[in-house]
Amino acid sequence: MKHYDAIIIGAGQAGMPLARSISKKGLKVALIEKRAIGGTCINDGCSPTKTMVASARVAHLVSRASDFGVYVDGYRVDQKKVKSRKNHIVELFRGGAEKALEKAENVDIIMGQAVLKDKRTVEVQRETGEVFELKADKIFIDTGSEPDIPEVDGLESVPYLDSTSIMELEETPEHLIILGGGYIGLEFGQMFRRFGSNVTIMDVAPRLVPKEDKDVCEEIARIFNEENIATVFDVKVTRVAYSQEEITLFYEGDSGAAEIKGSHLLISTGRKPSTASLGLEETGVKLTDRGHIWIDGSYQTSVDGIYALGDVAGSPPFTHMAYHDAHLVFQQIYEGVNLDPNGRVVPYCVFIDPQLARIGLNEQQAKEKGMDYKIGKFLMRHAGRALEVDETNGFFKVLVDPGSKKILGATVLSIDGGEVMAVLQMAMVGGVTYDKISNLPIAHPTLAESLNNLMGQIK
Structure with missing residues (x-):
């Protein structure tokens, strides 16, 4: 039985950098991955979806080329080519990740299913049937998440798609x-509409992305409506059926019982933590009410020496x-630097078009907390750069503290919104007040220049 200083289960975007960092200290690391190096992000998350989003955006721009004085006699979407391009990017990124790990000294890459046997022992089950055990002083779990498929009558008999399998389509759905x-449904919905599918998005919630402010949801709904993406809210799907290559959803809505038929069905009702095959019950590792592995402020689980x-x-x-978790874990455990993960300001970007980017608090969160705040909002249809490139959907929105004048949070629904959001994130981290930004000379004509206008709207 081979002994390591650390065993890391899952070669995703936390497991890989953690393995490299630990190995640089001269410690021996076993990195166990059951599927593919790179985790969800590289293989069926960020990289492939954003590659396909880029293809869909090109199709969208070609469809409105005449708006720019350019006339295209005709175009078609080759779904096989879209898939091929996506696969190439995935292989490129995965290959880069594999090479980086292979160059790292003291890291053994082991492919197989990891199962915890006790707080220092991990069993590895290979697809070939080979089974062996490894021991380590510390064990780190980074197995990520997976699609959470709801229990719906008849769904098991329907060839439904999830966020991974939909990217393997070689045909454009007639009606998706x-x-x-949520965010996954929005990205795929707009993407396949631009590829040429009829699209209907259904949700039990009263509106799209309900975690965002109402005005943000309304603007996204307007944009989707302009692109002829149908939306149905406040519905409960009661049954699903499949016959003659057609899928039927039976549901209860505001008007009572109804049904809808389509050629393809994507289930994007959320994700759940990947813990089912880890053997956590053997070691006593506890889960939270939502199924995540419970950890303390140092990322340690309920079992000493096991981290997640x-x-x-x-x-x-x-x-x-x-x-970033990998950075904090390494600093805390191997460098003795205590960095609090709860103090992080979390940024994210949803790659619909225009992009939806968020940092810090939005208005509804500030209200829930009973906070005092001021708001600034600037519409993209008044932004010079947006007008020049004819991308005028969306707006910038910022929340600030009236006393300190510091930024509490921002939502950027705009072309390249994620890039603009990062500027506001740095302002928040650096304590730059909104009045300084309002008078800052920012290069013209850029999107970031609209931050002057945004801060000038605060009241």
Whole structure:
């Protein structure tokens, strides 16, 4: 039985950098991965979806080329080519990740299913049937999350898609029904509408992305309506059926019982932590009420010497936060630097078009907390750069503290919104007040220049 200083289960965006950091201290690391190096982000999350979003945006721009004085006689979407391009990017990123790990000294990459046997022992089950055990002083769990498929009558007999399998389509759906109006559903909905599908998004919630402010939801709904993406809210799906290559959803809505038919069905009702096959019950590792692995402020689980990080431990479900978890874990355990993960300001970006980017608090969160705040809002249809490139949907919105004048949070629904949001994030971290930004000379004509106007709207 081979002994390591650390065993890391899961070669995702927390597991890989943690393995490299630990190995640089001259410590021996076993990195166990059951599926593919790179985790969800590289293989079926960020990289492939954003590659396909880029293809969909090109299709959208071609469709409105005449708005710019350019006339295209005709175009078509080759779904096989879209998939091929996506696969190439995935292989490129995965290959880069594999090479980086292979170059790292003291790291053994082991492919197989990891099962905890006790607080120092991990069993590895290979697809070949080979089974062996490893021991380590410390064990880190970074197994991420996976699609959470709801229990719906008849669903097991329907060839439904999830956020991974939909990217393997080689045909453009005639009518794609999406169950779930969250971030994943929005990205795929707009994407496939631009590829040429009829799209209907259905959700039990009263509106799209209900965690965002009402005006943000309304603007996204308007944009989707302009692109002829149908939305149905406040519905409960009661049954699903499949016959003659057609899927039927039976549901209860405001007007009573109804049904909808489509050629394809995407289930995007959320994700759940990947813990089922880890054998946690053998070691006594506790879970939270939501199924995440419970951890303390140092990422240690309820069992001494076993740690968890990333999505599986309930961190904000974004690649960059898992990567940051790896940094904090390493600093705390191997460098003796105590960094509090609860003090982080969490950024994220949803790659609909225009992008939806958030940092810090939004208005409804500030109200729930009973906070005193001021708001600034600037519409993109008044922004010079947005007008020049004819991308005038959306707006900038910022919340500030009336006393300190510091930024509490911002929502950027705009072309390249994620890039603009990062500027506001740095202002928040650096304590730059909104009045300083309002008078700052920012290069013209850029999107960031609109931050002057945004801060001038605060009242």
